[in-house]
Amino acid sequence: MNPIIEIEKLHVGYENKPDVLKEVSLTVFENDFLGIIGPNGGGKTTLLKAIMGLQAPSSGRISFFEDGRRVNHINIGYLPQINQIDKKFPISVHEVILSGLTLRGKFIKRYRAEDKQRVEPIAVKMGVEDLLHRAIGELSGGQLQRVLLGRAIIDNPRLIILDEPSSYVDKRFENNFYKLLDEINREIAIVLVSHDVGTIISQVKNIACVNQTLHYHSGSNISQEWLMGAYDSCPIEIIGHGALPHRVLLQHDHDH
Numbered sequence: 213m214n215p216i217i218e219i220e221k222l223h224v225g226y227e228n229k230p231d232v233l234k235e236v237s238l239t240v241f242e243n244d245f246l247g248i249i250g251p252n253g254g255g256k257t258t259l260l261k262a263i264m265g266l267q268a269p270s271s272g273r274i275s276f277f278e279d280g281r282r283v284n285h286i287n288i289g290y291l292p293q294i295n296q297i298d299k300k301f302p303i304s305v306h307e308v309i310l311s312g313l314t315l316r317g318k319f320i321k322r323y324r325a326e327d328k329q330r331v332e333p334i335a336v337k338m339g340v341e342d343l344l345h346r347a348i349g350e351l352s353g354g355q356l357q358r359v360l361l362g363r364a365i366i367d368n369p370r371l372i373i374l375d376e377p378s379s380y381v382d383k384r385f386e387n388n389f390y391k392l393l394d395e396i397n398r399e400i401a402i403v404l405v406s407h408d409v410g411t412i413i414s415q416v417k418n419i420a421c422v423n424q425t426l427h428y429h430s431g432s433n434i435s436q437e438w439l440m441g442a443y444d445s446c447p448i449e450i451i452g453h454g455a456l457p458h459r460v461l462l463q464h465d466h467d468h
């Protein structure tokens with residue numbers, strides 16, 4: 213399994229909060245499906261920002277690889293939290309998907325006809341081809357999520373990062389959405405950040421828990437010991453989930 217990202221002893225912080233992440237090491241593999249859990253303010257978004265080059269680390273190293281060779285940069289698609297989207301913004305589904313294309317090295321920063329032609333097949337893949345000319349404000353949460361997923365994959369990224377997707381998924385669409393993610397995952401590595409441990413455990417290949425430091429679990433066959441250990445160093449919100457660790461284990465007993 214080739215790595216695509218290797219993070220070594222990363223420290224990241226802000227001027228007034230220098231130690232948000234300490235000694236964080238992590239490898240993301242080709243075709244990985246890595247779930248990231250952790251408490252509010254634990255540093256998940258900060259880790260994503262560091263990976264995307266939006267927040268410079270104070271020390272440590274992030275390396276990128278393509279086909280086993282070290283490269284300076286890999287193409288990463290990002291699916292933002294829906295509450296960061298202004299649904300009143302007058303923009304169509306077509307424009308949102310198109311905006312995922314980077315205008316790299318183009319002298320005139322405008323999309324060309326061949327760029328626009330890439331939108332329709334993506335819309336078909338996401339099942340939103342009938343909505344292309346709708347304004348995003350007219351979409352349901354599930355539809356908007358598919359549109360944003362289309363935007364994240366249109367530029368053929370090696371990796372897509374999804375920040376809290378289930379926080380805005382209409383539960384009826386959730387299964388379909390995860391089926392879609394599984395299909396995408398055959399070609400593209402996925403990093404999925406969620407508060408919902410249940411979702412994470414049933415979907416991912418590997419798990420990391422971020423709470424200033426990072427606790428990694430290879431494989432999704434999580435033991436109760438790991439979960440409890442992770443909860444100690446990485447308390448996550450389980451309100452409303454009852455005795456989730458037990459349910460998770462039961463589910464796994466049936467599955468394996």
Ligand SMILES: Nc1ncnc2c1ncn2[C@@H]1O[C@H](COP(=O)(O)OP(=O)(O)OP(=O)(O)O)[C@@H](O)[C@H]1O
Pocket residue numbers: 226227228229232250251252253254255256257258259
């Ligand atoms: N731009 C910033 N400037 C200063 N402090 C920040 C900044 N962004 C985040 N922080 C602080 O860094 C810490 C980690 O925040 P971060 O958003 O990475 O956590 P998170 O795990 O993604 O949280 P949540 O689950 O609530 O989204 C928090 O204490 C937060 O207040």
